[in-house]
Amino acid sequence: xxxxxxxxxxxxxxxxxxxxxxxxxxxxxxxxxxxxxxxxxxxxxxxxxxxxxxxxxxxxxxxxxxxxxxxxxxxxxxxxxxxxxxxxxxxxxxxxxxxxxxxxxxxxxxxxxxxxxxxxxxxxxxxxxxxxxxxxxxxxxxxxxxxxxxxxxxxxxxxxxxxxxxxxxxxxxxxxxxxxxxxxxxxxxxxxxxxxxxxxxxxx
Numbered sequence: 612x613x614x615x616x617x618x619x620x621x622x623x624x625x626x627x628x629x630x631x632x633x634x635x636x637x638x639x640x641x642x643x644x645x646x647x648x649x650x651x652x653x654x655x656x657x658x659x660x661x662x663x664x665x666x667x668x669x670x671x672x673x674x675x676x677x678x679x680x681x682x683x684x685x686x687x688x689x690x691x692x693x694x695x696x697x698x699x700x701x702x703x704x705x706x707x708x709x710x711x712x713x714x715x716x717x718x719x720x721x722x723x724x725x726x727x728x729x730x731x732x733x734x735x736x737x738x739x740x741x742x743x744x745x746x747x748x749x750x751x752x753x754x755x756x757x758x759x760x761x762x763x764x765x766x767x768x769x770x771x772x773x774x775x776x777x778x779x780x781x782x783x784x785x786x787x788x789x790x791x792x793x794x795x796x797x798x799x800x801x802x803x804x805x806x807x808x809x810x811x812x813x814x815x
Contacts, residue, residue, distance in 0.1 A: 619791050620788040620789060620790055620791060621788070621794060622785055623789070624783040627784060628705065628780065632780040640695060640701070644767070644770040648691050649690055650690070651687065653676075653685065657687070667694070669689065669692060670688075671688070672689065695767055697770045700715065700718075701777065718774060736753060
């Protein structure tokens with residue numbers, strides 16, 4: 612069930628999901644709105660973690676290599692997907708945590724605060740890092756982080772365009788509505804201070 616406050620009422624809804632379509636939309640958001648980074652390294656053990664989480668780690672490959680001292684190492688390659696927050700929202704709704712339906716109507720747009728702070732820090736590093744190798748590394752890492760956040764904002768703007776389609780595949784059937792004044796009177800009778808709508812909408 613999903614509960615929503617509308618004017619002077621708390622409305623109780625039955626939630627009907629089009630699971631197949633929502634899964635398809637989620638896959639599209641993963642494909643089109645994720646930041647993908649290629650990972651390559653050598654290890655004595657295959658990356659079972661990367662193989663298990665196939666949506667996060669895609670195009671996994673490992674090559675068995677015999678070393679000069681006859682030991683075995685693995686050359687491991689895969690693409691790591693950094694999902695947009697909308698994927699997390701869809702997953703929770705599919706798993707019955709209907710509090711996340713609210714995110715579809717209040718999804719935050721891009722946040723430039725962290726980028727702005729990093730740009731200020733970058734200017735400081737440029738001034739101080741001329742003869743300091745450690746600060747040069749910090750400057751390089753800061754530049755990478757800014758590029759990552761700018762790319763994430765672009766991907767998030769694209770992800771937001773999927774929200775109308777998601778909402779179309781979530782049907783809310785009203786079960787009953789309760790007048791808030793009546794609920795408040797009942798709460799006073801029971802000496803209850805507040806009702807947390809978010810808790811009501813969490814998966815039971």
